[in-house]
Amino acid sequence: MEYLIHLAILFSIYAILGVSLNLVVGYTGLLSVTHAAFYGIGAYATAILSTTYHWNFFVTMFVGIALAGIIALLIGLVLSRFDADYYALASLGFNIIVYSIFLNWQSVTRGPLGIPGIERPDFVGANWQFLVLAALFLALVYYLAQHLGFSSFGRVLKAIREDEKAIQVFGYETHYYKLVIFVIGAMMAAVAGSLFAVYITFIDPSTFTLNESIFILAIIILGGLANNKGAVLGALFLILLPEILRFVGFPTDIAAQMRQVVYGMLLVLLMLYRPQGLMGEYEL
Numbered sequence: 001m002e003y004l005i006h007l008a009i010l011f012s013i014y015a016i017l018g019v020s021l022n023l024v025v026g027y028t029g030l031l032s033v034t035h036a037a038f039y040g041i042g043a044y045a046t047a048i049l050s051t052t053y054h055w056n057f058f059v060t061m062f063v064g065i066a067l068a069g070i071i072a073l074l075i076g077l078v079l080s081r082f083d084a085d086y087y088a089l090a091s092l093g094f095n096i097i098v099y100s101i102f103l104n105w106q107s108v109t110r111g112p113l114g115i116p117g118i119e120r121p122d123f124v125g126a127n128w129q130f131l132v133l134a135a136l137f138l139a140l141v142y143y144l145a146q147h148l149g150f151s152s153f154g155r156v157l158k159a160i161r162e163d164e165k166a167i168q169v170f171g172y173e174t175h176y177y178k179l180v181i182f183v184i185g186a187m188m189a190a191v192a193g194s195l196f197a198v199y200i201t202f203i204d205p206s207t208f209t210l211n212e213s214i215f216i217l218a219i220i221i222l223g224g225l226a227n228n229k230g231a232v233l234g235a236l237f238l239i240l241l242p243e244i245l246r247f248v249g250f251p252t253d254i255a256a257q258m259r260q261v262v263y264g265m266l267l268v269l270l271m272l273y274r275p276q277g278l279m280g281e282y283e284l
Contacts, residue, residue, distance in 0.1 A: 005127045009199055011239045012134035013192045018219040018231035019138075019145045020188030025217065026225035027154060028181050029161030031084070033213045034075075034091040037098035038068045038186040040208030042193025044102065047115040047203050057121040061194040065187045072186030076179040095210050102205035114204025118197050134195050138232075141188050145228050148184070157181060158226065222270065224277030233278050241266065 021035045045064030049055040055063075075094055082090050102109050109115070124130045148154050159167040160174050168174055197203050215238070223234025242263055250258040270278075 002127060005131050007239060007243060009127065009131050009134050011236055012131070012138045013196050013199070014216070014219060014239060015138050015232045015235040016141045016192040016195075017189055017216045018223065018235045019141055019228050020185045020192070021216050022220045022223075022225065022228060022231040023145055023148060023157075023181050023188075024185040026220055026227065026231075027149060027157040027161065028178060030079075030178060030182065031088040032079075032091045032182070032185075033088055033210065033217060034095040034098075035185070035189050035216045036208045036210070036212035037095045038072060038189040039193040039196070039212070039216075040098060040102060040203075040205075041068045041071060041186075042190025043197040043203050043208070044109060044115070044193075045190070046194040046197045047118045048108065050119045050198070051115055051117055054119065057119075057194070057198060061191065064190040064194050068190035068193075069183050069187045072183040073179070076182040079182070080175045080179055092210065092213075095213050099205055099209055102208060109205070112204060112206075114202055116202045118201045118203070120198050120201065124198075130199055134199070137191055137195060141191060142228060142232070144188075148181075149226070149228060153177070161226075218267070220277075222267070222277055224279040227277070227279050230277050230279035237278065 017035060017039060021032065024030050024032050024035075042061070042064035045067055046057070046060040049060040049063060050057065079087055079090050079094075103111055105111070106113075120130070121133070124133060156167065156172060156177055159172075160177060164174050196207075219234040219238055220231045221234075222230075222237060223232070224230030242259065245259040245262055248259070248262070
C-alpha cells in the first residue's frame with residue numbers, strides 16, 4: 001500500500017507540473033523547456049527556509065511561488081523578444097543557468113551535496129496524509145488551469161498559438177498575454193517543487209536538470225496539448241509505465257537496460273499512431 005501511495009504522490013506532483021506547462025506550451029504555443037528551473041526554485045525555497053529558519057511549510061511555499069513569479073517575470077521579458085525556435089533555445093539556456101546556480105552556489109544550496117533533513121508539515125505524519133495534501137493542490141491547480149483555458153483569456157492564448165500576427169491586428173497586446181501565462185505557469189511549478197521537497201525531505205541539483213524539463217514536456221505532448229485532462233493522464237502514464245515494466249521478467253543482468261528500451265519503443269509507437277496525444281485537444 002505504501003508503494004502505491006508513493007506513486008500517487010509522485011503522480012500528483014508531476015500532474016501539477018504537466019498542467020502548468022500545458023498553459024504555456026499547449027494553449028499559447030510557446031515551446032518552453034525551462035519548467036524544471038521553476039520547479040527547482042520552489043523546492044529550494046522551501047528546503048532552505050524550512051531547514052535554516054524552520055519556517056512554516058505554507059509560508060515557504062508562498063515565498064517559493066513569489067520568487068518563481070518574480071524571476072519568471074524578468075526572464076519572460078527577455079524571452080518575449082524571441083520567436084519559435086529561438087524562444088526554445090533561450091528558455092533552455094535559462095534552465096542551464098538555474099541548474100548551474102543550484103550546483104555552484106554552495107554557501108546557500110550546498111551544491112552537489114544537496115539539502116537533507118527538510119521538515120514536513122506538522123499536520124502531515126503518514127504518507128497517506130501527504131497524498132491528501134498533494135491531491136488538494138493538484139485539484140486547485142487543475143481548477144485554475146481549466147478556468148483560464150475556457151475563459152476569454154484562454155481563447156486569446158489559443159489565437160496567439162494559431163496566428164499571433166492576426167490577433168495583433170485586432171489590437172491585442174500579445175506580449176502581455178504571453179508574459180502573464182509564463183509567470184502563472186512558473187508559479188504553479190513552484191507549488192510542485194515545494195511539495196516535492198517536503199515529501200522526499202532531500203533535494204539536490206540533479207533533480208532539476210534539462211532532462212527533467214524534457215520529461216515534463218513529454219507528459220503534455222503524450223497526454224494531448226491544450227487539454228488539462230490529457231496532461232494529468234500523461235503524468236499518470238509516464239509515472240506508472242516504468243513501474244509496470246519492473247514486473248516484466250527480463251533477465252537480471254539486462255533488466256534495467258531492457259526496461260528503458262521497451263519504455264522508449266512504447267513512446268515512439270504512441271507518437272506514431274496517436275500523434276495528437278492520448279486525449280487530443282479540447283474543442284471549444
